[in-house]
Amino acid sequence: MEHKRTSADVxxxxxxLRFSELPEPIRLKDTVEERPAVAHDSVSGAYNPDWWLIRMGGL
Known part of the structure; x- marks a missing residue:
């Protein structure tokens, strides 16, 4: 007597079907996002030589 496993076959x-082929390749230029740099606002935030120290938690 042969036991049929239809659910395992499905x-x-x-x-x-899912793993029979590789996904479509992604182009390198599609992985990079380019945004223009923002200029430093010297009117509202004047130059502070200790900015890096404050920003990095040194004080």
Missing amino acids: AQRQRS
């Missing part, structure tokens, strides 16, 4: 078929 699952195996779905796995083979």
Whole structure:
């Protein structure tokens, strides 16, 4: 007597369809986002030589 495993066959078929080919390659230029740099606002935030010390938690 042969035991048929139809649910396992269906699952195996779905796995083979899912993993049978590699995904589409991603172009390198599609992985980079370019934004223009923002100029320093010298009117509202005058130059502070200790900015890096304050910003990095040194004080």
